[in-house]
Amino acid sequence: MAQTIYITGATGFVGKYVVSAALDAGNAVKAVVRPSSKTKLDAGDGQSLEQVRVDLRSRAGLVESLADVDVVIHLAAAKAGDFATQFAGTVVATENLLAAMTEANVSNLVGVSTFSVYDYLNTASGTLIDESSPVDTAPELRDEYARTKLLQEDLYRSWGAQEDNNVVILRPGMIYGPDNLWHALLGAEVGPKFMRIGAKATLPLAYVENCANAMVKAAEMIPTDPALASEVINIVDDDLPTQAEYAEIVQARIDTPDTFFVPWPVLRGAAASVKAANRHLLGGRAKFPGIAVPDRLHARFKALRYTNAKAKRLLSWTPTYTTKQAVERSVKFEQDAKSASTSDSRSL
Amino acid sequence: MNSSVDPSPQSGLTQALPLKAAVVGTGGISQEHLAFLSGRAPAVGTVAGRIRLVGVCDLSEASASYASQQYGASGYYTDIAELLETAKPDVVHVLTPPETHLGIGTLCLEAGSHVICEKPITDNAADLKSFLASAAANDRHLMESHNYRFNRGVQQMRQLVDDGALGAVREVEVRISLPVTDPDGRFGDRNLPSPIHKMPAGVIHDFTTHFGYLLLNFSSEVNFHRIAAAWSNHEGRADFRYDDLDALLIGDGPHGAVHGRLRFSANTGPDAFTVTVRGSQGWAETDLFQPYVNVVRPRPGGSQLSPIVNHIANGGGLIRDGVRNLGRKILQHSPYEGLHLMLDEAYTALANGTALPVTPDQMLATSELVDRLLSDEVKL
Numbered sequence: 001m002a003q004t005i006y007i008t009g010a011t012g013f014v015g016k017y018v019v020s021a022a023l024d025a026g027n028a029v030k031a032v033v034r035p036s037s038k039t040k041l042d043a044g045d046g047q048s049l050e051q052v053r054v055d056l057r058s059r060a061g062l063v064e065s066l067a068d069v070d071v072v073i074h075l076a077a078a079k080a081g082d083f084a085t086q087f088a089g090t091v092v093a094t095e096n097l098l099a100a101m102t103e104a105n106v107s108n109l110v111g112v113s114t115f116s117v118y119d120y121l122n123t124a125s126g127t128l129i130d131e132s133s134p135v136d137t138a139p140e141l142r143d144e145y146a147r148t149k150l151l152q153e154d155l156y157r158s159w160g161a162q163e164d165n166n167v168v169i170l171r172p173g174m175i176y177g178p179d180n181l182w183h184a185l186l187g188a189e190v191g192p193k194f195m196r197i198g199a200k201a202t203l204p205l206a207y208v209e210n211c212a213n214a215m216v217k218a219a220e221m222i223p224t225d226p227a228l229a230s231e232v233i234n235i236v237d238d239d240l241p242t243q244a245e246y247a248e249i250v251q252a253r254i255d256t257p258d259t260f261f262v263p264w265p266v267l268r269g270a271a272a273s274v275k276a277a278n279r280h281l282l283g284g285r286a287k288f289p290g291i292a293v294p295d296r297l298h299a300r301f302k303a304l305r306y307t308n309a310k311a312k313r314l315l316s317w318t319p320t321y322t323t324k325q326a327v328e329r330s331v332k333f334e335q336d337a338k339s340a341s342t343s344d345s346r347s348l
Numbered sequence: 349m350n351s352s353v354d355p356s357p358q359s360g361l362t363q364a365l366p367l368k369a370a371v372v373g374t375g376g377i378s379q380e381h382l383a384f385l386s387g388r389a390p391a392v393g394t395v396a397g398r399i400r401l402v403g404v405c406d407l408s409e410a411s412a413s414y415a416s417q418q419y420g421a422s423g424y425y426t427d428i429a430e431l432l433e434t435a436k437p438d439v440v441h442v443l444t445p446p447e448t449h450l451g452i453g454t455l456c457l458e459a460g461s462h463v464i465c466e467k468p469i470t471d472n473a474a475d476l477k478s479f480l481a482s483a484a485a486n487d488r489h490l491m492e493s494h495n496y497r498f499n500r501g502v503q504q505m506r507q508l509v510d511d512g513a514l515g516a517v518r519e520v521e522v523r524i525s526l527p528v529t530d531p532d533g534r535f536g537d538r539n540l541p542s543p544i545h546k547m548p549a550g551v552i553h554d555f556t557t558h559f560g561y562l563l564l565n566f567s568s569e570v571n572f573h574r575i576a577a578a579w580s581n582h583e584g585r586a587d588f589r590y591d592d593l594d595a596l597l598i599g600d601g602p603h604g605a606v607h608g609r610l611r612f613s614a615n616t617g618p619d620a621f622t623v624t625v626r627g628s629q630g631w632a633e634t635d636l637f638q639p640y641v642n643v644v645r646p647r648p649g650g651s652q653l654s655p656i657v658n659h660i661a662n663g664g665g666l667i668r669d670g671v672r673n674l675g676r677k678i679l680q681h682s683p684y685e686g687l688h689l690m691l692d693e694a695y696t697a698l699a700n701g702t703a704l705p706v707t708p709d710q711m712l713a714t715s716e717l718v719d720r721l722l723s724d725e726v727k728l
Contacts, residue, residue, distance in 0.1 A: 036538035055539045084376045095410040286678045
């Protein structure tokens, strides 16, 4: 049944595809964009799209903006900035949204979380990561994103525990797509070069269009499917490549940075030594770049296994595109956007 | 500017230890206050037995709860009245947006708590006077944070002045370079404008207190009778009152004329916060963001060799401070060592019943100076 779906973060990398997928599936969409955003979202003929201009870090206008909404897909989060910035953009924003939903009698939520919440450091290589895997319970040494997303999940659960509220938490893996094909799970920038870290680990990828479809399916089902309420569901694609396989697919299609290679065991050992020295010599007070912090490094490069079985079972979802198709579509989208931008500037 | 106020309970008001402290407002600066109160401030160390953090309060329950858990507070609150009633703090740190300081602070004073308040404490000196009157009426202390005055670089320069190493003070310059108009920064965010935009100097009001107390730290006895202040909005953003200040102050002190220059720039880099004091015999400078102290003064060897000795001494000092600052960066030391040292002095004073490190007279002199910089008569 068609729903009116309220989508936060609608102009973000993932949000644009979720809006599109929701509209294509026949839903009405209220797309939340920040007050100063100049991004224009387009709807096709006969599609119902309303842009709502609010900033979730403030409660101003939130309740009113939720009028006549059936379900919320909450994508908005701060991915950059210091801890206070990300806390405000992710945790306080979610707190405000949930309070407004309660006041506006909106009781269905797709809470978008992340694979970053899992405890990678204390999980053995080769382990299958699924929804029952332990989350990080001491994330102080993780990045601000993981720390704030963990707090966000607590808010989701607390809100979902209230009578009549239904929440399903989706944890996508690394979402990739146009302009985000060469990403942080392949390595790290070191000056003008890119340090490739590891080759054999399977990547927990979720192509952005596949991921958007899963989110919309969850939104369509949560108001009527009691089996979905309070569930956590991982979202990853079917044919997950290794780091080397994925890099080869991408490098064959787009220009990528100059790279040099460091085996994962070498970097893992070096980071462990830095952590031990920090603990013993500096009382653990020193702060080093992420590639020298085991807690962060393991979350990105450890060889683990992943499954989307629960997503398929509960959401009746299947990723539409394989990795190769996804990369090819992304490249085409990038080229189309470039052409559109060139013709726009010519017309000016 | 030179008026004196009733200092409220400046002596004889000892407090039983540990002092019960609470924090209202969990924005960015609260992390520095909470680090001190929980004994994690590197410049100060443990506060065990002296201070007990009894509550954190914020309108956001998630923020209050998180801060409370992170810093080991006894509880968290979303209502100030409940905090005051339940936790009964001896001291409340008011760290909320400036326009709320007077209202929240007065509630705390009336409930019997001393108040330590972030800057700018009020919009203007008249409001500060009534705030101070409320403190006096309730027999409580009210102290505004003048944190950078307690940073080691500024303290070292003050010692040089007090020792006469620079001669009589002739010029004081305070200069801040910060890209406040950056749309990704907290001041330049167009989506959720900072409350500081509503202050008389807009975003620059967040820094005027620093300008005032740092200038007066080296010229407290100077009567600045000629002031010209150029407040500009070079970038022309509609949400900014000003993004630039260039102020010149000229006055007479006990040892002759003194010039002050206060400079805020949003379009010069890199980020810097320098204080320079020039005396009749030498000068000294520090950067509070990347701490060092350069001192040029008469050295052994007379006027011929002094310049060379100064070069060698300052070169060595810069190398030492470069290594030290690398260590500070790795160990996550912030420029807020002065805040921690100031709070340490404040709590010691409260326990002993002695004068607090920032007095009502200093607060009022700073606030009156800011008022004068903003008055129409001195604006260029």
